[in-house]
Amino acid sequence: MDSVKDAVPDALRINGHNPFTLLHSALSEGLHDASDEYCLRLANAIRLVMVEFAERLAEVMKDQKELNDALNRLLNRTS
Known part of the structure; x- marks a missing residue:
């Protein structure tokens, strides 16, 4: 994770x-000792971050x- 964290x-x-980094940190915690309520709150936060990331990635790619x-239209136009 350290080698790619600045590449985003x-x-x-x-x-x-x-x-x-946010997701890695959340998923690396020892969830087995946490309460169900805490795990559900964390899962919801993870879902929201993943949805936002997916939307941003789709927008950047679009x-x-x-x-x-x-660029192709400008470079390949005919006179």
Whole structure:
């Protein structure tokens, strides 16, 4: 995790935080000793972070595809 934690682009960060680091930290805890209520709250938080990350990733990928399509149209136009 340490070797890739800085590789996440700013567009994918959530309020400045690396979603992978947040999830790794939450999932690395010893949940077997925690109460069901705590585990459910943590699972909900994990779900929300994963949904937000997925939405941001989809948006970045869509934006990149749109940019690539626009560049291709400009580069491949006929006179």
